[in-house]
Amino acid sequence: MDFSYSPKVKELENKVKTFIETNIYPNESLYEQQLNEAASRWSEVPPIMEELKQQARQEGLWNLFLPESEYGAGLTNIEYAPLCELMGRSMMAPEVFNCNAPDTGNMEVLVRYGTETQKETWLKPLLKGEIRSCFSMTEPDVASSDATNIEASIEKDGDEYIINGRKWWSSGAGDPRCKVAIVMGKSDPDADRHEQQSMILVPLDSPGVKIERMLPVFGYDHAPHGHGEITYNNVRVPADHMLWDEGKGxxxxxxxxxxxxxxxxxxxxxxxxxxxxxxxxxxxxxxxxxxxxxxxxxxxxxxxxxxxxxxxxxxxxxxxxxxxxxxxxxxxxxxxxxxxxxxxxxxxxxxxxxxxxxxxxxxxxxxxxxxxxxxxxxxxxxxxxxxxxxxxxxxxxxxxxx
CATH class of the missing domain: 1.20.140.10 (Butyryl-CoA Dehydrogenase, subunit A, domain 3)
Structure with missing residues (x-):
């Protein structure tokens, strides 16, 4: 195993480190100040965040996380490691570089399993940092550490799917830019244990989607990102919103x-x-x-x-x-x-x-x-x-x- 880095990675590492020390550390307090000065901590994104994102993108420090993809920087996991580590030094840094969870995971899902239409509608805006997303898997009524326990339902009805269920810890749901959720639910309770679940794209402005509350973590609300408890009540989405295929969740x-x-x-x-x-x-x-x-x-x-x-x-x-x-x-x-x-x-x-x-x-x-x-x-x-x-x-x- 060779853990030495190429000149390209060393250059990126130095650029990310310099950017964090020069631009992010000095603005951590300003970010919180702007958040507190907003009409609501959930209503708008601190202006400094968008300024830093624009600057990072101009410097080529953008979407560094996607390996083996036409969409990212073309870095392997081991090449991305020192850059991701640097981002972990500040709570706000990952978003500045468009390398923040859960958007990174959702983008990877769309790259691997999304249709061309799904990529055009959701992946490209996410890659540009224009929108954000959340991942609705965990449920309050079951032990979600076993994903086969998930009870939210995804039922086929003609050329649509109907989603019902209650989710929580859907990270990112509070963000005013959050436009879509990847929802995991059961589409066939009678199938093999690991083929009962599916994942489907649900626009958050769909009728029947309701963010019940935002859940703080040890008193931190993580606004405007946050972690939402969401109910899906007879939410209808087109059949082409299914990811990969039924039973592949x-x-x-x-x-x-x-x-x-x-x-x-x-x-x-x-x-x-x-x-x-x-x-x-x-x-x-x-x-x-x-x-x-x-x-x-x-x-x-x-x-x-x-x-x-x-x-x-x-x-x-x-x-x-x-x-x-x-x-x-x-x-x-x-x-x-x-x-x-x-x-x-x-x-x-x-x-x-x-x-x-x-x-x-x-x-x-x-x-x-x-x-x-x-x-x-x-x-x-x-x-x-x-x-x-x-x-x-x-x-x-x-x-x-x-």
Whole structure:
């Protein structure tokens, strides 16, 4: 495995790093200020976001996430890794580069499984950053970590499908630019367990679609993006809104979640790096009991452990990315599952140490640590909880000895 980067990737890495340090970090507070000054935190997008997006696109830092596609930058997963990691250092950075979830996963679905009409209607505006989308899979009434439990219904009626169900944690649903949802539901309850589900495109302005509420995460509303609870009540969409084919929902989910999971892990490494950076800067400028915090043995242990854990997680992430590029997502499923367990846990430990090192400042909004921690904690659940991934790894390990 060769993890060295080409001159093209090194140049992109330097450009992304410079852009983040020059344009994004200085505007994080302004973004929140503009959000709070709006008539509603859900009514409009802070102007600074659109300004930064336009600038990033002009500099060629746009849609970097799509491998093997005519639509993206043509980077492999391993080439995208250092760029995605840098984006993880700021909560607002991924959107600036049009590399934000769940739009990235939805765009990948449309690239792989969408018809030409679906691509023209939804993929191209998403690629341009003109609209946003959400992914409606998780349901409040079932254990959605097992996707075969999904109970929302998708029924054929002539040349239309009728969708009924209640979803929640549909990330992105609160955004005024969110125009379409990819909805997962059961289209044939009598089929094989993994062929009962389908995925279908549902415009959010369709009659019967209602956003019931936006769900905060540890008190963060993540506006104007947010996470919505949505009811679909006899929602009718044309039959040509079906993705791939009936019964392919579970297969699409597996294909979608592989890249999504590793992208989360790449960003988590970036979040941990920023936390460690904040810690190292802070402890050299603060003193306690007669000497700088950086001279305290326990602080140095925190810094050392954090560096070790970040490097371990990065290497496993790169191995998973390498396997996805060389043998495919299916063959890399064990490595993807492993890093999806390792990266959130690592980030939480590193960010927690940084919060402890900064003291009261660490839990304030003057620093990004509290928000980064809250986001990292959700990723022990999103795209499959730790327990599901551990079960997968254990099953695949045991299989070697049967």
């Amino acid at each position: 579970f297969a699409i989910a597996q294909g979608r979640l592989g890249p999504g999971r590793i992208h989360h892990c790449m960003r988590l490494i970036g979040a941990a790096e920023r936390a460690l950076e904040e810690l190292c800067k802070r402890v050299q400028n603060r003193s306690a009991f007669g000497k700088p915090l950086s001279s305290q043995g326990v602080i140095r242990e925190w810094i050392a452990d954090s560096r070790i854990e970040i490097e371990q997680a990065r290497l496993l992430t790169l191995k998973a990315a390498y396997m996805m590029d060389t043998v495919g997502n299916k063959m890399a499923k064990s490595e993807i599952a492993m890093i999806k367990v390792v990266a959130p846990s690592m980030a939480l430990k590193v960010i927690d140490r940084a919060i402890q090192g900064l003291g009261a400042a660490g839990v304030s909004e003057d620093f990004p640590l509290a928000a980064l921690w809250a986001n990292a904690r959700t990723l022990r659940l999103a795209d499959g909880p730790d327990e599901v991934h551990r079960a997968q790894v254990g099953k695949l390990e045991l299989k070697k000895y049967q």
